[in-house]
Amino acid sequence: MRNWVASASSQSTEQDISEKNFLRLLQEANLEGLTQNIRERKKYAEYIFWMVCVWLVTVVLLVWLNGIGEIYCYNFLDVFFRTGVKYISFSFHLSDAVLITLVTTATVNITGFFLVVTKYLFPAPGRETTPAPPPLEE
Structure with missing residues (x-):
């Protein structure tokens, strides 16, 4: 009987361990997952930031070109081809509807990206994406 009690006690200790x-x-795996999730969130937030920056620069450039209307550039190829044309003229014009659409979509995209990235990087309390593991009992 004594051996049975001793073996039962050692089995329960092994089970507790x-x-x-x-x-x-489980906690280590969860922590590693959260760390990877944070790292990926930062990476994609940076990608979206640069995409929005390029989009804004493009919109500003298009609006600026539309405001100038016509650009005269020196023809540096005349030295090679001897065309006799010293300056080249570029004209650029967008209709008002296109400009309004361009600026509106840029504003909506920037606001939308900002909101999506902010909500993803900083979720509301209680809305975490991964459940927390149970605490260790001591």
């Missing part, structure tokens, strides 16, 4: 080990491994 196994459960604690499992919970510790």
Whole structure:
């Protein structure tokens, strides 16, 4: 009877150690997942930031070109081809409807990207994307 009690006690101790080990491994895996998630969030937030920057520069450039209307550039190829044309003229004009659409979509895209990235990087309390593991019992 004494051996049975001793063996039962050692089995339950091994089971407790196994459960604690499992919970510790679960917490480590969860922490690693959260760390990777934060790293990926930062990376894609930076990608979206640069995409929005390029989009804004493009919109500003198009509006600026439309405001200038016509650009005269020196023909540096005349030295090679001897065309006799010293200056080249570029004209650029967008209709008012196109400009309004361009500026409106740029504003909506920037606001939308900002909101999506902000909500993803800083979720509201209680809306975390991964559940927290149970605490270790000591």
